[in-house]
Amino acid sequence: MVHSHEEKGQELFNVYKQHSAVINPSLQEHNLDLADLEAPFSVEEIKSAIFQSRSDNSPGLDGFIAQDKSWQGSNLPCDETDKQLFRASTVISLGNGNKAKFWHERWLEGKAPKDIAPSLFQIASRKNRTVAQELGDNRWLRQMRRMNSTVQVREFIILWHSLQQIHLQDGIEDSISWRWTPNGCYSASSAYRIQFLGSIQDNRSTFVWKAKTENKCKFFGWLMIHRKILTADKLQLRGWDNSEICPLCGIEPETANHLLMDCAFARQVWSSMWNKLGLHMPSPSLFPGRLLDWWEACRKELVKEQRRNFDGLFIYTAWGIWLQRNGRIFNDIYNSVAQVVDFIIALCKEFDEALSS
Numbered sequence: 531m532v533h534s535h536e537e538k539g540q541e542l543f544n545v546y547k548q549h550s551a552v553i554n555p556s557l558q559e560h561n562l563d564l565a566d567l568e569a570p571f572s573v574e575e576i577k578s579a580i581f582q583s584r585s586d587n588s589p590g591l592d593g594f595i596a597q598d599k600s601w602q603g604s605n606l607p608c609d610e611t612d613k614q615l616f617r618a619s620t621v622i623s624l625g626n627g628n629k630a631k632f633w634h635e636r637w638l639e640g641k642a643p644k645d646i647a648p649s650l651f652q653i654a655s656r657k658n659r660t661v662a663q664e665l666g667d668n669r670w671l672r673q674m675r676r677m678n679s680t681v682q683v684r685e686f687i688i689l690w691h692s693l694q695q696i697h698l699q700d701g702i703e704d705s706i707s708w709r710w711t712p713n714g715c716y717s718a719s720s721a722y723r724i725q726f727l728g729s730i731q732d733n734r735s736t737f738v739w740k741a742k743t744e745n746k747c748k749f750f751g752w753l754m755i756h757r758k759i760l761t762a763d764k765l766q767l768r769g770w771d772n773s774e775i776c777p778l779c780g781i782e783p784e785t786a787n788h789l790l791m792d793c794a795f796a797r798q799v800w801s802s803m804w805n806k807l808g809l810h811m812p813s814p815s816l817f818p819g820r821l822l823d824w825w826e827a828c829r830k831e832l833v834k835e836q837r838r839n840f841d842g843l844f845i846y847t848a849w850g851i852w853l854q855r856n857g858r859i860f861n862d863i864y865n866s867v868a869q870v871v872d873f874i875i876a877l878c879k880e881f882d883e884a885l886s887s
């Protein structure tokens with residue numbers, strides 16, 4: 531068994547080497563460790579993600595949704611993925627409530643009221659007021675007179691209950707903190723736990739942060755393991771407009787598991803990757819709905835020393851599928867399985883060259 535594992539490992543290593551320019555000493559010295567969990571994005575990456583955002587819902591430089599959009603000087607194409615990563619990465623700490631938008635921003639236990647109560651958001655007449663404006667004299671309540679369904683009443687009770695815990699602090703500005711930095715404002719830590727860590731029962735996924743890939747891709751890998759990527763099913767929960775059908779196969783409803791494991795298109799991408807690398811990996815169909823189990827089973831096919839490379843490839847492959855999905859939805863770009871695979875391999879190469887330069 532060990533023998534065959536070693537062979538597979540060697541095979542993977544060779545093909546990886548061949549496809550990713552050179553694995554040189556500088557790459558091997560590039561030891562990524564758990565400290566990366568604390569700073570998966572550099573400030574520059576954050577800024578560029580914000581600058582490239584063009585949607586009205588994108589945050590401004592200070593992290594808040596700006597009314598004046600003049601800061602968006604850039605004509606670069608908007609990258610929905612970056613924006614999603616940004617939204618998933620930030621949390622607002624409330625001070626005097628003069629900056630955060632009541633409905634739109636994630637100031638309430640790490641969530642935005644429009645996500646907590648989407649049907650109330652629909653009947654709210656003034657949607658762009660600040661937290662201070664809406665909480666002052668309980669103004670938000672006045673808009674709720676138009677409630678006429680049990681769903682709205684249920685949402686109202688949940689929202690009302692959460693709002694009872696809120697106390698605005700005079701003289702302190704609202705601030706935004708980056709979830710992944712230890713020096714972020716820790717009044718936000720409860721939200722952090724609720725939204726992210728609360729769903730994690732174990733530390734099985736720490737290998738994601740050691741994978742050989744860019745930080746934003748590691749972060750994506752982590753989001754996907756914890757089913758945090760914003761697929762159609764999640765968007766629907768939030769009451770956002772979208773097609774519920776997977777844009778890759780055009781047949782099944784889009785969920786994270788479908789998109790990455792069950793979709794016929796995605797499976798072809800995975801199997802072409804394995805073929806190119808000469809690997810024989812267990813089929814995702816053996817692990818219904820359990821991406822992390824499948825990933826772990828794949829890793830076990832390799833010797834320990836090869837796993838970080840493999841994790842990088844695994845994440846890049848999922849990332850390539852995700853970008854193809856976004857390309858179809860947002861830019862009307864349809865690539866074939868072969869093109870997606872070439873793209874993924876180019877990503878691996880690019881990353882390797884960046885490391886060795």
Ligand SMILES: [Zn+2]
Pocket residue numbers: 776777778779780781782788789792793794795
């Ligand atoms: Zn599909």
